[in-house]
Amino acid sequence: xxxxxxxxxxxxxxxxxxxxxxxxxxxxxxxxxxxxxxxxxxxxxxxxxxxxxxxxxxxxxxxxxxxxxxxxxxxxxxxxxxxxxxxxxxxxxxxxxxxxxxxxxxxxxxxxxxxxxxxxxxxxxxxxxxxxxxxxxxxxxxxxxxxxxxxxxxxxxxxxxxxxxxxxxxxxxxxxxxxxxxxxxxxxxxxxxxxxxxxxxxxxxxxxxxxxxxxxxxxxxxxxxxxxxxxxxxxxxxxxxxxxxxxxxxxxxxxxxxxxxxxxxxxxxxxxxxxxxxxxxxxxxxxxxxxxxxxxxxxxxxxxxxxxxxxxxxxxxxxxxxxxxxxxxxxxxxxxxxxxxxxxxxxxxxxxxxxxxxxxxxxxxxxxxxxxxxxxxxxxxxxxxxxxxxxxxxxxxxxxxxxxxxxxxxxxxxxxxxxxxxxxxxxxxxxxxxxxxxxxxxxxxxxxxxxxxxxxxxxxxxxxxxxxxxxxxxxxxxxxxxxxxxxxxxxxxxxxxxxxxxxxxxxxxxxxxxxxxxxxxxxxxxxxxxxxxxxxxxxxxxxxxxxxxxxxxxxxxxxxxxxxxxxxxxxxxxxxxxxxxxxxxxxxxxxxxxxxxxxxxxxxxxxxxxxxxxxxxxxxxxxxxxxxxxxxxxxxxxxxxxxxxxxxxxxxxxxxxxxxxxxxxxxxxxxxxxxxxxxxxxxxxxxxxxxxxxxxxxxxxxxxxxxxxxxxxxxxxxxx
Amino acid sequence: xxxxxxxxxxxxxxxxxxxxxxxxxxxxxxxxxxxxxxxxxxxxxxxxxxxxxxxxxxxxxx
Numbered sequence: 001x002x003x004x005x006x007x008x009x010x011x012x013x014x015x016x017x018x019x020x021x022x023x024x025x026x027x028x029x030x031x032x033x034x035x036x037x038x039x040x041x042x043x044x045x046x047x048x049x050x051x052x053x054x055x056x057x058x059x060x061x062x063x064x065x066x067x068x069x070x071x072x073x074x075x076x077x078x079x080x081x082x083x084x085x086x087x088x089x090x091x092x093x094x095x096x097x098x099x100x101x102x103x104x105x106x107x108x109x110x111x112x113x114x115x116x117x118x119x120x121x122x123x124x125x126x127x128x129x130x131x132x133x134x135x136x137x138x139x140x141x142x143x144x145x146x147x148x149x150x151x152x153x154x155x156x157x158x159x160x161x162x163x164x165x166x167x168x169x170x171x172x173x174x175x176x177x178x179x180x181x182x183x184x185x186x187x188x189x190x191x192x193x194x195x196x197x198x199x200x201x202x203x204x205x206x207x208x209x210x211x212x213x214x215x216x217x218x219x220x221x222x223x224x225x226x227x228x229x230x231x232x233x234x235x236x237x238x239x240x241x242x243x244x245x246x247x248x249x250x251x252x253x254x255x256x257x258x259x260x261x262x263x264x265x266x267x268x269x270x271x272x273x274x275x276x277x278x279x280x281x282x283x284x285x286x287x288x289x290x291x292x293x294x295x296x297x298x299x300x301x302x303x304x305x306x307x308x309x310x311x312x313x314x315x316x317x318x319x320x321x322x323x324x325x326x327x328x329x330x331x332x333x334x335x336x337x338x339x340x341x342x343x344x345x346x347x348x349x350x351x352x353x354x355x356x357x358x359x360x361x362x363x364x365x366x367x368x369x370x371x372x373x374x375x376x377x378x379x380x381x382x383x384x385x386x387x388x389x390x391x392x393x394x395x396x397x398x399x400x401x402x403x404x405x406x407x408x409x410x411x412x413x414x415x416x417x418x419x420x421x422x423x424x425x426x427x428x429x430x431x432x433x434x435x436x437x438x439x440x441x442x443x444x445x446x447x448x449x450x451x452x453x454x455x456x457x458x459x460x461x462x463x464x465x466x467x468x469x470x471x472x473x474x475x476x477x478x479x480x481x482x483x484x485x486x487x488x489x490x491x492x493x494x495x496x497x498x499x500x501x502x503x504x505x506x507x508x509x510x511x512x513x514x515x516x517x518x519x520x521x522x523x524x525x526x527x528x529x530x531x532x533x534x535x536x537x538x539x540x541x542x543x544x545x546x547x548x549x550x551x552x553x554x555x556x557x558x559x560x561x562x563x564x565x566x567x568x569x570x571x572x573x574x575x576x577x578x579x580x581x582x583x584x585x586x587x588x589x590x591x592x593x594x595x596x597x598x599x600x601x602x603x604x605x606x607x608x609x610x611x612x613x614x615x616x617x618x619x620x621x622x623x624x625x626x627x628x629x630x631x632x633x634x635x636x637x638x639x640x641x642x643x644x645x646x647x648x649x650x651x652x653x654x655x656x657x658x659x660x661x662x663x664x665x666x667x668x669x670x671x672x673x674x675x676x677x678x679x680x681x682x683x684x685x686x687x688x689x690x691x692x693x694x695x696x697x698x699x700x701x702x703x704x705x706x707x708x709x710x711x712x713x714x715x716x717x718x719x720x
Numbered sequence: 721x722x723x724x725x726x727x728x729x730x731x732x733x734x735x736x737x738x739x740x741x742x743x744x745x746x747x748x749x750x751x752x753x754x755x756x757x758x759x760x761x762x763x764x765x766x767x768x769x770x771x772x773x774x775x776x777x778x779x780x781x782x
Contacts, residue, residue, distance in 0.1 A: 091768055165768040231769050240766035245753045248762075252749045256742055278738065477772070511745075518738050 012160070013478045016089045020102040022376050024082035025369065027110060029459050031074035032365070036452040038067035043448045045628070046595065047441035049618075052628040057121035059628045061554025065132040066120040071357060072130060072220060074113045079365040080224045081109070081148070084171050086372060087231040088155055091165045093479040097154025101147050108144035112137060123552035124194045127587050128209050130216050131185050135196045138186040145182070149175050160479040166247045170227030173255050173508045177219040180512065184520075185212035191649045192642075195548070199653065202582025203270055203530065206590055211262035211520055218258040221356065225364050226250070226293055229321065232368050233300050236313045242299035246292055253289035255508055257282050259515030264335035267344065268564035269590065270579035276337070278518075283335030290328030297321040312387035316367030319395070323359025327352065342417075345560055345594040347437065347444075348409025351402050358398045358451055366390070366458060373462050378473050382464035386457055393454035400447030408440035417568040425571055430597040435624045533580040536707045538655045539700070541643045541665035542672040546700030548646070549693055550589065553630065560591035561600045561704065574601035574705060581708045584655045596627055601705035608676050609683050611698045633694040638673070640666045672699060 044051040045060045052059045089096055096102050115137045119125070125132040133141070152175060156164070185208055188196040198205050234241050241247055263271055263279025298321055301307070307314040330352050334343050343349060374381050381387065415433040418426040427433055539547060550556070563569050565576035577600055582588055606614075610621060615633060618625035643665045651657045661668070670690070676698055677690035689695060752758070 087769070090772060161768060163765055163768060165765060167769070234766075234769050238770065240763075240770060244762040244766040248753045249750060253746065256745060260738070281739075514741065515738075 010481065011478050012481050013476050014093075014095055015474055015476055016086075017096045017099055017102060018086070018376055020096065020099075020106060021082050021086045021372070023106050024078050024085065025372060025376065027078040027106070028075060028082055028365065028369070029462060031070060031078055031113060032362075033452075033455055033459060035067060035070035035075040036448070036455050038063055038070055040445065040448045040452050042067055043441070043445040046626060047438060047445050049626045049628055054629055054631065056123070056632050059553070059630075061557050061628070062121050062123060064557040065125060065129075065554060066117065068130055069116050069120065069132060070113070072216065073116070076221055076225075076357075076361050076365070077109065077113075079361075079368070080174075080220075080228070081105070082372070083228040083232065083368050084152070084224065086376075087167055087228065088152065088171065091161065091168055091231065092155055092159035093161045093477065094155055094159045097151045097158060101151040101154075105144060105147050105151060108140065108147060112140055112144060115140070119194070123554075125551060125554070126186075126188060126196060126198065127551035127554075127556060127589065128185070128198065128205075128212075129556075129592060130213055131182075131209070134194055135186070135188055135190050136193060138182070138188075141182060142179075145175070145179055149179070160481055162482055165231070166241075166244065166251060167227040167231040169251050169508075170223045170230065173251070173512075174219050174224040174227070176509050177215060177223075177255075177259070177512050180509075180516070181212045181215050181219065184516075185209060189649050189653055191646050195646075197646075197649055197653060198587035200588075201584060201586045201653070201655075202588050203579045205586065205588040206266055206269065206582075207263065207271060207275070207520060209588070210265040211259075211516060214262040214265060215259060217356070218254075218261070221361055222258075223254065225361060226254075228368060229293075229297050229317070229364065232313075232371055233297055233317050233321075236311065236317060236367070236371050237301060237304045237307055239300065239304065242296050242302065246296045250289050250293040250296060252511075253292070254286075255511050256515065257286050257289065259512045260518075261286060261335070264340065265592065266590075267335075267337050267340045268566065269562050270577050270582070280335050280337055280340075284332045287329065287332040290331075291325060294321055294325035294328070297324075310384075311370075312381065312384055312391070313367045313370035315388075315391060316363050316370060318367075319391070320360050320363035320367055323355055323363060323398075327356040327360055330355065341564075341566065342413045343409060345592070346409035346413045347405040347440070347593075348413075349593065351405025351409060354398065354401050354405070358394070358401065362394065362451070362455075366394075369458070369462065373465055377466050377469035379465060379469035382461050382468060386461045390454045390457040390461070393450050393457065397447040397450030397452075397454065400450065401444050404440040404443035404447065408437040408444075411440075412437050416572070417566070419568055419571070423567070423571065425568065428572070430572075431622050431624055434595075434626060438626065441626075530579045530583060532583070533578070533708070533711055535711045536580055536583065538584045538650070538657060539703060540672055541647060541661075541669040542696050543700045543703045544646055544650070545638065545643055545669065545693075546696035546698070547589075549633065549697045550700060551587075555599075556589050556591045558591075558593065558595035558627070560594050560598045562590040563598055563600050569598070573598045575708065575713070578708060581705075584650075586650065586653050586655070599701065599704055601709065603702045603704040603706040603709070608679050608698055608702065609685075611701055612680055612685060612689075612694070615694060615697065630694070630697075633697060634689075634692055636693045637691055638669075638693050638696055640669055643669055669696075 041051065041058075042060055042063050045063075056062070085096060085102070112133075116133055119134060119137065120132060124134050126134060152171065156168070187199040189199060190196045200208050230241055230247055260282035261279055263275045264283045265279075267276050267280065269276075298318065301314070301318060304314075308318045309315070333339055334349070334352060343352075370381065370387060412433045415427045415436065420426055538544075562577045563573045563575065570576055581600075582590075614621040614627075615630045617629050617631075618627040644662050647655075647657050647662045647665055651662065673690040673695045676695045677685070677687055680689060681687050753762075
C-alpha cells in the first residue's frame with residue numbers, strides 16, 4: 001500500500017490546482033446544456049420541417065454539425081479536461097505543471113468552441129463530419145492541444161509517484177492519437193480565411209475521414225473516459241479496480257485494435273474490398289477488449305452494489321458502464337457486412353451513437369460530476385432526490401431514443417429494399433419511407449427533450465450545491481520527491497520501462513501509427529490504383545460553386561452520394577458508384593445518413609424547374625417532405641469573382657483545370673447560369689435568377705452522375 | 721466495373737501481416753501481464769488512486 005514506507009529523502013508539501021478543474025466543470029455544464037438543446041432542436045426539425053424556422057442559420061444542415069461538435073468537443077471535451085486534471089494531479093502527487101498553461105488551455109478551448117458557434121451556423125465549414133471547423137480554428141485546436149500535452153507531460157515529469165497508473169496510460173493514448181488524427185484529417189488548402197478544400201479527394205478523403213471519424217469516437221469519447229472510469233469508480237466506492245491486469249490487457253488491445261476499425265463506416269462503398277474486410281474483422285475483435293473493460297468496471301462494484309441505489313455518483317457510473325457494454329456490443333454487430341447492409345444510412349446508426357454518447361458519456365460525466373462537485377466545493381450534494389429524478393428522466397429519454405431509432409431504421413431499410421418478383425421496388429417513392437417513420441422522429445424528439453430536462457435538473461442541483469458551499473479551504477498534501485529509493489530493489493526491466501512515460505508514449509504512438517499506416521497509406525497511393533475513366537471530367541466553374549453551396553448548407557447531413565452495389569439500390573438510384581467518379585471531389589460528399597434519397601445519380605433526373613420549385617419549397621414537389629426550404633438562395637447574389645481563386649486551389653490539388661479555363665471561368669460560369677435561367681424563364685421565372693446562388697446549386701445537382709452515366713456498363717472505355 | 725477498380729487495389733498480404741503483428745503483440749503483453757512475478761506489483765499499482773496523502777486543510781479566510 002504505502003510505497004513510501006522505505007523511502008528516503010525529504011517529504012515535500014504541495015497543493016493541487018483545483019481552480020482549473022472547477023472552471024472546466026462549469027464549462028462542461030454550460031456547454032452540455034447547449035449541446036443537448038441543439039440536439040433536441042434538430043430532432044424536432046426532422047419531425048416537423050417548420051422547426052427550421054426558415055432562417056438560414058437555424059436550418060438542420062447547419063445546426064447538425066454544431067450539435068455534434070458541441071456534444072463531442074465542448075461537452076465531452078471540457079468534461080475530459082476536468083476529470084483528467086483532477087485525477088492526473090492526484091495519481092502523480094503533483095500540482096499541474098503550469099498554472100499559466102492550464103489557464104491558456106481553458107480559455108483557448110472555450111475560444112475554439114465560441115469560434116465553432118460563430119462559424120458553423122453561418123455555413124463556414126469544411127463539410128467533413130466532426131471535423132467541420134475551418135482551417136484557422138483547426139490551427140487553434142492544434143496549438144491548444146499542444147498546450148494541454150505540455151502541461152500534462154510536464155506534470156508527469158514532476159511527479160512524486162514513480163508508477164504510472166493505468167488511467168494515465170489511457171490519457172496518454174488519447175493525447176497522442178487525437179493529435180495525429182486531427183492533423184492528418186485536417187490537411188486542407190485555404191482559398192480564403194473562411195474557406196478551404198481538403199487535400200484528399202474521393203476515396204482517399206473518405207478513408208482518411210472515417211479513420212478520423214471512427215477514432216474520434218475511440219480516442220475522444222472512449223479512451224479518456226475509460227481512464228476516468230479507472231480512476232473515479234475506485235474512488236467513488238473506495239476500493240481498487242477489480243483486476244489491474246485486465247485493465248492492462250484492455251488498454252493495449254483497445255489501442256491496437258481500435259485504430260483499424262474505421263473502414264466499417266464505408267462498407268459496400270468503392271473502398272477496396274480488403275480494407276473493408278480489415279475494418280470489419282477488427283471491429284468484431286473490438287468486442288473482446290470492450291467487454292473486458294466493462295466487466296472490470298462493473299466488478300469493481302462487487303460487494304458495494306447497495307451504493308448503486310444510494311449514491312448518485314455510483315449509480316450514474318454503473319449505468320454508464322452498462323451502456324458502454326451495450327454500445328460496444330452493438331458496434332461490432334453493425335460492422336458485420338450483412339447487418340451493415342441493412343443498418344447503414346438509416347436511423348439505427350444515430351440510435352447506436354446515442355447509446356454511446358448519452359448512455360456512456362453523459363452518464364459517466366454525471367457520475368464523475370456527482371463525485372467531483374461536492375469535493376471541489378467542499379460541501380454536500382444539495383439533493384440526492386433530484387439526482388435520482390435526473391437519472392430516471394435521462395434513462396427514460398435514452399430508451400425512447402434508442403428504441404424509436406431502431407424501429408425507424410429497420411422499418412425504413414426494409415422498405416428501401418422491398419422488391420416484388422419482377423424485380424420492381426415496392427416503395428419506389430422515397431418519400432413513402434420517410435412519412436412512415438416521422439412518428440418515430442417525434443418519439444425521438446420527446447426522448448431527447450427528456451434527456452435535456454434531466455440535464456437541467458443536474459445543473460440546478462449543482463447550482464444549489466455550489467451556492468451552499470461557504471468555507472473555502474485548501475488542502476495541503478505531503479509526499480516524497482522521487483529519488484533512487486522509489487525504485488524497488490528487484491524491479492524488472494519491464495517495470496522500469498513502465499516508469500518511463502516517454503518510452504511508453506512512443507510505444508503507444510507506434511501502435512496507432514502501424515494500424516493507421518496499414519490502413520491509410522495504400523489509399524494515399526490511390527492515384528496509382530484507381531483506374532481513370534476518361535469520361536469523368538472536373539466540375540465546371542458554376543458547378544464548383546454550387547458544390548460549395550451544397551457543403552455550406554450541410555446537404556450531406558441528409559443526403560448520401562454513393563450507390564452501393566445492391567440490387568435495390570441500383571434499381572432505385574442507378575449504377576453502383578465507381579472509385580473513379582470521385583477523383584475530383586475535394587472533399588468527398590458520400591454522407592453517412594439517408595434522411596433524403598441518395599443524390600449520386602440525381603443529375604438529369606428532373607428538369608431545372610423541378611429543382612427550382614423544390615428548393616423554394618420541397619413540399620410543392622413532394623408532399624410530406626421534411627427537407628427544409630432554401631428560399632434565401634433565391635436572393636443571394638452569386639459571387640462570380642470568387643470562382644477563379646477556388647479553381648486555382650483545385651488546380652494545385654491536382655484537378656486538371658488549365659490556366660485558360662481559370663482565366664475564362666467567370667464568363668463560363670455566367671454563360672452556364674444563363675442557359676439554366678433561360679430555360680427557367682420559359683416557365684415564367686424572372687430572368688434575374690442567373691445572378692443568384694440557386695442556379696449554381698441546380699447546375700451542380702444536374703451534373704451528379706452524368707459523366708459516369710455516359711460510360712457503358714462494360715469497362716471497354718477505360719484507360720489507365 | 722467496381723470490381724475492375726478494386727482488382728488493382730488487391731493486397732491481401734497487408735491484412736494478413738497486420739493480423740499476425742497484432743497476435744504477436746497480444747501474446748507478448750498477455751504473457752507479461754499474467755506472469756506470476758508481477759502479481760504484487762499490480763496489486764500495489766491498483767492502490768495508487770486510493771492513497772491520498774492528505775496533510776492538513778487550511779482555511780483560506782483565516
